[in-house]
Amino acid sequence: MIRKLIDIHRFKLTLLGSVLLGISGISSIVQAQAVIGARELAVGQATTALYNTDWSMFGNPALMPEDERAVSFFGVRYFSLAEITDMAMSVAYPTTFGTLGAGAHRYGDDLFNENRMRLGYKHSFSGFHFGAILNYSHVAMGGGYGSAGALGINVGLAASIVSDLWVGAKATNVNQPEYGSLNNEKLPRELSIGFSYHLSDIALFTTDVVKDVQFPISYRGGVEVFIIEELVGRAGFTIKPLTFSGGFGYNSELWTVNIAVQRHENRALGYSPAIDFKILW
Amino acid sequence: MVIRFLLVLGCIFAFSEVGYAQQQDTTRSEVEDDLEGAIENFDPGDTNFDSEQLTQFLQELAENPININQAGVNDLLQLPGLNLKLARAIIKYRSDVKPFETTDELDEVSGIGRVTLEQVRPYITVGSGLELSRELYTSPRYWTSGGHFQAFSRYQRDLQKAEGYEQSPQEGGYIGSPVKYYQRIGYQSDHLSVNLTQEKDPGEELVGPFQFDHRTWHVALEDNGNVQMLVGGDYSLAFGQGLVLWSGAAFGKGSNVVGAVSRNGRGIKPYTSAQETNYYRGAAVTYGARLQFTGFYSNRYRSASDINADTTRFPGTDGYHRTETEFLQKNNLQQKLYGGHIQWEIPFGIIGATGYQTIFDRYITASEQTYAQYDFEGTSNYAYGVDYTFIAGPAIIFGEVGQSENGGYGLVSGVESSLGNDTDITLAYRNYQAEFQSILGNGFGEVSGQPKNEEGVYLGMRHTIGAKVTLSAYIDQFRFPTARFGTNQPTQGFDWLAKAEFDLTDSFNFYVQLRSEIEDDEYEISDSYGRVQRRLGDAERSSFRVNLEYWVNPKVRLRSRGEIVRSQQAGEDLELGYLLYQDLRLRINDRLRLDTRVSMFDTESFATRVYQFESDLLYVFSSQSLFDEGQRIYVLLNYEPFDFLELWAKFGLTVYEDTQVVGSGLNRVEGDRRSEVGVQARVRF
Numbered sequence: 001m002i003r004k005l006i007d008i009h010r011f012k013l014t015l016l017g018s019v020l021l022g023i024s025g026i027s028s029i030v031q032a033q034a035v036i037g038a039r040e041l042a043v044g045q046a047t048t049a050l051y052n053t054d055w056s057m058f059g060n061p062a063l064m065p066e067d068e069r070a071v072s073f074f075g076v077r078y079f080s081l082a083e084i085t086d087m088a089m090s091v092a093y094p095t096t097f098g099t100l101g102a103g104a105h106r107y108g109d110d111l112f113n114e115n116r117m118r119l120g121y122k123h124s125f126s127g128f129h130f131g132a133i134l135n136y137s138h139v140a141m142g143g144g145y146g147s148a149g150a151l152g153i154n155v156g157l158a159a160s161i162v163s164d165l166w167v168g169a170k171a172t173n174v175n176q177p178e179y180g181s182l183n184n185e186k187l188p189r190e191l192s193i194g195f196s197y198h199l200s201d202i203a204l205f206t207t208d209v210v211k212d213v214q215f216p217i218s219y220r221g222g223v224e225v226f227i228i229e230e231l232v233g234r235a236g237f238t239i240k241p242l243t244f245s246g247g248f249g250y251n252s253e254l255w256t257v258n259i260a261v262q263r264h265e266n267r268a269l270g271y272s273p274a275i276d277f278k279i280l281w
Numbered sequence: 282m283v284i285r286f287l288l289v290l291g292c293i294f295a296f297s298e299v300g301y302a303q304q305q306d307t308t309r310s311e312v313e314d315d316l317e318g319a320i321e322n323f324d325p326g327d328t329n330f331d332s333e334q335l336t337q338f339l340q341e342l343a344e345n346p347i348n349i350n351q352a353g354v355n356d357l358l359q360l361p362g363l364n365l366k367l368a369r370a371i372i373k374y375r376s377d378v379k380p381f382e383t384t385d386e387l388d389e390v391s392g393i394g395r396v397t398l399e400q401v402r403p404y405i406t407v408g409s410g411l412e413l414s415r416e417l418y419t420s421p422r423y424w425t426s427g428g429h430f431q432a433f434s435r436y437q438r439d440l441q442k443a444e445g446y447e448q449s450p451q452e453g454g455y456i457g458s459p460v461k462y463y464q465r466i467g468y469q470s471d472h473l474s475v476n477l478t479q480e481k482d483p484g485e486e487l488v489g490p491f492q493f494d495h496r497t498w499h500v501a502l503e504d505n506g507n508v509q510m511l512v513g514g515d516y517s518l519a520f521g522q523g524l525v526l527w528s529g530a531a532f533g534k535g536s537n538v539v540g541a542v543s544r545n546g547r548g549i550k551p552y553t554s555a556q557e558t559n560y561y562r563g564a565a566v567t568y569g570a571r572l573q574f575t576g577f578y579s580n581r582y583r584s585a586s587d588i589n590a591d592t593t594r595f596p597g598t599d600g601y602h603r604t605e606t607e608f609l610q611k612n613n614l615q616q617k618l619y620g621g622h623i624q625w626e627i628p629f630g631i632i633g634a635t636g637y638q639t640i641f642d643r644y645i646t647a648s649e650q651t652y653a654q655y656d657f658e659g660t661s662n663y664a665y666g667v668d669y670t671f672i673a674g675p676a677i678i679f680g681e682v683g684q685s686e687n688g689g690y691g692l693v694s695g696v697e698s699s700l701g702n703d704t705d706i707t708l709a710y711r712n713y714q715a716e717f718q719s720i721l722g723n724g725f726g727e728v729s730g731q732p733k734n735e736e737g738v739y740l741g742m743r744h745t746i747g748a749k750v751t752l753s754a755y756i757d758q759f760r761f762p763t764a765r766f767g768t769n770q771p772t773q774g775f776d777w778l779a780k781a782e783f784d785l786t787d788s789f790n791f792y793v794q795l796r797s798e799i800e801d802d803e804y805e806i807s808d809s810y811g812r813v814q815r816r817l818g819d820a821e822r823s824s825f826r827v828n829l830e831y832w833v834n835p836k837v838r839l840r841s842r843g844e845i846v847r848s849q850q851a852g853e854d855l856e857l858g859y860l861l862y863q864d865l866r867l868r869i870n871d872r873l874r875l876d877t878r879v880s881m882f883d884t885e886s887f888a889t890r891v892y893q894f895e896s897d898l899l900y901v902f903s904s905q906s907l908f909d910e911g912q913r914i915y916v917l918l919n920y921e922p923f924d925f926l927e928l929w930a931k932f933g934l935t936v937y938e939d940t941q942v943v944g945s946g947l948n949r950v951e952g953d954r955r956s957e958v959g960v961q962a963r964v965r966f
Contacts, residue, residue, distance in 0.1 A: 126836065157839065157863075159839060161831055162786075189912055193843075
């Protein structure tokens, strides 16, 4: 994982350098942010067993909400650089036969961008939650370098062992999709297993172990605490790569807003601010 | 009124169906856990020998559970986790107190605690209460009581074409197709067993519907008065502690730390397995009650490497006849065997004696390597031994002493005891001389198979804390007085295991397990003048595992596992490997089940390989050895469209990262993936 993120960031920087210098040096490693959501970022991206999240369309599909119709928007700007920004949107629509979801995500700019369109479904019975996502990823490079797309399938499951303790697992791109027919660039495949546990009425702890098939195993964790009324404070970490993050959230009856900031182990890169906003209808 | 009655009846039926199906799934899980605990050894190369037989033994035992209201001592002793003292206590309880109405009542029996009950539960029944009363031998009902017919057909293959199939047989390639095909047809009742099993391995030739590479058959009469067993055809033999004669499944060091050493010889068993070398062909009989006499005669052909026209090596155990060389050596050696066993059940135990003579029609010669200097050579050999199991207070004392024709001897002896209500302990000592040529034995030890060249002390303990926590541990120290395979000098080592299991609720449990082995191994280095030197160093391999299992509801079981392996081979650097998997078992309805798993593995080398035991088609042993970096996914479906028909299908795929070739030699496959399919049908009525 560490190498992946370093590679990603290195690539992003390379890209930025390329833009600034007007040189089109484009690496083949192209990956956008995998975990979406300001709350999710703030708790160290440990989202595999994080229930009641607005961004299950990009996390564990088995944890999509079953009782609220919502639309959410998200943005993160890496190290305050406008050229490397993620933007995403997610919709959840519960029905009697399960929750339907849709999501869209764009990363990058005209020179290089990665776009994801998602459709999701989840259902549960007798405490067992399961879900799947159909994800179409499309990457495009400006300057006539072309584009490619691939269709991937993510699956997830979750269950609460006792009311305070949830376990979840998800696997991404289980069908092993590849970009393009020429260079067969594989999309990242990940298996994550996580737990979330209510330490008290006001505090939630969540933790994940994540293995991307090409990168070292990564451990993640975070806490979320209700400070005053509906104001929530969060902090989290990831190991490999080493990051620290924190943030706040505010919930009202009809809307929720979360902000987060992430610090990467590479100090030169500084901080990445993120925000998301949810509307219930 | 009638409608209401029918509704109530319907509800009862529906609930009992759900209850039964759930129990079935739990049993399947428990059998698989037992297998994993017994088989997960550091080197599956050692255990492949009888792992398939062990799989079949446990799965068949679960399908035909032992009736604790009727079974005699010998039958009860077949249950994993039960020793002579407990078997006798069960018989005493059902005759002195009352018959068992449920299997849970076993914990009323003195000495049987929670852990033992959990161990035996998948393999026992209290019977239906409708057992047939005594019938005459002349009555057809006598021979058909408890009878069922079953037929299996199984097809398995790898989807990628290996190197061996690209080359012509003249160039050293495989002579047959990559399909593995197995079929079995048989009838079994309480007193009669008839079976035919045929198999063709990948690469072997299939000439015709009755000309498979491997064919095994038997007709057996079981449990007919004093004729305990009479077999014509193929059978396996297992007596005492296995020091003299043991062909069949055996538990070894594993997570069942207390029952690991002591064995209860199964005697003659009709043979049904697809394992190709581990049986005898001829006739065998066991007669008697408390005093039993067994006699056997076998005459069968084996496959061994030719040395010259009248000399071969000792026959191998893999049973493959895939290349021209292997095929030409098929059945090139005749082996005759005769001998017997006496067993006397006395008030405080069982005493037995075993002896045999075996004769080959060609001279057997051993390798010239240092490690083979004491191996058997010649055309005939005999061995004999005495075995014993005594009850002494809360303890069982067991052992066997044997000697081979050349004068070499071996002994194993131990004590198994409870220390109070919550603790069980096993202490055992073994000493097999390098000269001990027990070529048909398979005793407890660090090296599986023939007991030789090993001395060791084993200490295992299990302790329960309340109803939720079980702690298990063993340590085994061993010494090889002369060179063992791969070395040229005496070596020694030890291994240990510690496991803590937590049953937090009825449906959620987890365990952590540590195991480690350190032993001497030789390695080569070049000095500054370029001269190669052989040195002795420590080879260490350890693993740490966390395993969680959760039955979300009666239909869904989740299992998550993480395992880290650490290895430092002699003269080499420390390396790491790990495995992470998520497993899902789903009973979609009463007739359809699904098992699926996603695994990620990442190991620095083959030395840090990780193993995962997988669910598979019934009676198929499946343990994957995973190394390098990659992902494995499998799906197993089990469907029972009718009561008499059951179907299985499995698809598995392993994708490696950063490699263009998988495997080596004739099994080499171009590309970064390996996938396999298997389907199986069983008709049973």
